[in-house]
Amino acid sequence: MKKTSWLLIAFLTAAPAAAQAQEWSFSGTIYGWVPGIDLTVDSPFGSLEGGKSNESVLESIDMAFMASAEIRNGRWGLLGDFIYADLSGDRDTPRGLAFSDLKIDTKIAAFSGYAAYRLAENENIAFDLAGGFRAFTVDIDAKLTATRPGGNRKLSIDRTWVVPLLGARVIAPFADDWFAMAFADIGGVANDDMTWQALASLGYRFNETWSAELAYRYMSIDTKIGGLDTEMDLHGPLIGVSARF
Template sequence: MSAGSLKKIVGGSVLLALSSGAALAQDGGWTSTISMYVWFNETNVTADTPRGEVDADLSFSDALDNLDFAFMGVGEARNGPWGIIGDLFHFKLSADADTPVGVLFSRAEVRTEVTALSGYAIYRVYEEPGVSFDAGAGFRAYWLDLDTTLVGALAPTQTFSQDNNWVDPLLAVRLRMDFNERTFGTLFLDAGGTGESDSWQALATVGYRVNDNWALQGGYRHLESSWETDFGEASFEFSGPIIGATYRF
């Protein structure tokens, strides 16, 4: 998938989410929100190759320098105790790493392009004034291109490419608490996998209601995933502060 095609798909998805949210909001039983956020994440990518394991780490500043494109957004629709959540993000970045065989290769280069779409159906199992607890199930679908290049020294340069698409089933829980009329906190956890892959994430935020429609949020998000490849196993971790704005229809 080309970057241009992906941008068109992402843009269409955002427009669809906005129009769907507005349509649901017109039905008296539904409320909808859409959020855009920035994730100041540090990144770790590990990939097995026939020449050994390559481990690449990027700080947030390094990731900005090597970031080609990124998109992050969340939408939610709720009717009574039931809710539907969608979360989409896309990263395309590259990083240098130490070579697993220093005599043969001078360094390693890792290029990663990952799109992850998470969807959940949740149910409000507990609610009191100022406190609610949701539980549910869902999935996280990955589209990932991973190229690991060992830059030649004594040996010629070699590139090992992996194009992986898969879906992890997930269980999820969410706790929300109001601290006062304006401020609130949210804790969201999910985890799952298929045996050949696994994924989990934790998200903790504190929010401020600007008015009936707008809220600002900030916190911390950590996401990990690992999967089997033709050469062994690969994994990535995204971890760092997150800030965003939410609009309620």
């Protein structure tokens, strides 16, 4: 997680300074996202598969932190988004009766950074085109309890990697202080490290500084970790509070 954390710290440290030096506007959001998770790892012991609904994630989550920031000047903007989650719990075991229990601890950190250009804006809609990257750090530890003595197995894999991204965002204000937003990105199409996400939100501005948003987010990750094909899908509702300066 170290490289991803340093990217987040650098962005959040530079953003307010840049906003002040260049007279750019700055906004920051703290939000809660408790995603359902679908995980598949093609291990030497069989396909380790499992899922967590949003409700069961609340029981198995060990730590989570999520935040985003944006600085903007005219048509140009810089956006950053960071998520970290540590989840543990039981999963279905592979190979039928060979194993009686499977426990998986999954740690995931992802920092997404974008440079965005506003292609169109009027009183009804704003449209941004963005390019950037997503840096991942993923650690997966699995323990398989065998039904026969001496048959227990362990699997520990981890990886840090970066994927280039293309994205787009639409913001549509309506009904005085209400606004809707949709965002999507995709990256890694030309290699084995593919990721994409989509988010749709509804927000309300209390004043010029404060607003709140309700949203639904889906993030997909398809890669190789430790040489093993790994797929992760995170999806669920989120709620955020934003401040703009």
